[in-house]
Amino acid sequence: MSHGTSTLTRFGAIREYPADLAAVSVGALLAYGIVTSFPDGSELRLLVTVPLALFLPGYALISVLFPATERGTQEATSTPVETRPRGIDLPERLGLSFALSLTIVPIVAIALPFTEWGFNTVSTAAALALITVALAQIGVVRRLRTPKSDRFMFSPVALIARLRRDDTAVMTASSLVLVLAIGLATGALLIGFLAPMSAGGFSELALYGENEDGDLVAGEIESEIEPGESVPVTVSVENQEGEETEYTVVIQEQLLEDGDVVERTQLGELETTLADETTETSERSVAPTAEEGETVRISVLLFHGEPPAEPTNENAAEDTYFWVTIEE
Structure with missing residues (x-):
């Protein structure tokens, strides 16, 4: 019996399309459209550059690497020989998204000068948007091939409920605050570097x-x-x-x-x-x-x-x- 096979109909696949990956794909395309449509120095252009360079590519890559949700302690100890995709929880996904995005961006910056498009704002935005959308679609396939019981599903309501009843709620809340702090600090640093560039030279x-x-x-x-x-x-x-x-x-x-x-x-x-x-x-x-x-x-x-x-x-x-x- 093969693991993770699915007989979803086309309509069923669309219905089960992960909402978070859909938002990531649309956000990347929207950011690219704004970057290429608005002039240098535009506040909106600078605003969308931050998630496009800092978060979206990393989140899409995390979805490819970890399609499953975190396994509970009791479940992990009761089924030691079971093989399934390793999962991580939401705070870990957010934290790793920042880290991997900061890894992807330098690679793009190094590769673009060797292409016919060169290294500039438009080509960088296009490359990051393309990478994000491509990785997000691979992540969708990986998730849909993961059993529903193991599949990661982004649900803010479930996260809030978990914080209320879980014994590790304090640790989870602390992780979320830490991820948010890292994101804000790194975003402020990125804006500091981008602001002079977007001022028009x-x-x-x-x-x-x-x-x-x-x-x-x-x-x-x-x-x-x-x-x-x-x-x-x-x-x-x-x-x-x-x-x-x-x-x-x-x-x-x-x-x-x-x-x-x-x-x-x-x-x-x-x-x-x-x-x-x-x-x-x-x-x-x-x-x-x-x-x-x-x-x-x-x-x-x-x-x-x-x-x-x-x-x-x-x-x-x-x-x-x-x-x-x-x-x-």
Whole structure:
């Protein structure tokens, strides 16, 4: 007599389809749809990324490995020679789901760069959703082939009833609290890593001057010039925003008193459009208008698109500066 065979009709199989695995499959597909439909920085996109990366793949894998429920102590001792799929209870499933998910995600991250799709948000979400759904369906088959008396069934009502009457209720409740705490802590950590990524990337602004060998070096900018002279400087803008971006660079002379800007003079403006992951450098000659004996700050301000009516270091997307003293 073969173990775990089933003569379920097609309708019966659908009726006995595990609700938890159905929810896991639908949740994975829904998460993939949201990730690919909503823009970077969307709170909803970040929210669905957490279970897709942290819980759903591991839970689906656990369903494949452990289709049976936990065997009671009396049952285990009374039938020592009986062979059946080893089972685990709900707290163990939840805890192992987090652990296995954290194992699956790095494997996906390592494998994707070697594929034609590459490693990015969409391909990662697609891979995790596909793995989750595939494992969940295998888990369904495994459960339906397990005898009903041994089969794991997700039932919150039964769990609550068990907590009320079982002698090990305190231990079970403690396990659930521990699993929840682990999930929240790991989820917060994952959000911490994902939040900067979902913010849309970054732009970088840098200034360079030429050294004695003619090489561009940060910090090698003249700090003392005579009246009427200009300062040669190279402005570098790097686009890592994840998309083509329009920039405006404003070069501004600022006179400061007690740390506050009391006078601003615009010395130049540069407009450019950069594709993602590209850098543009531009050589400029900055001619301060300050009088002899004055020290002014030359601020270079980077804006996305058109700058505001009064550009400042505070309202710029990125800013950098150097000091110049006018003297004979």
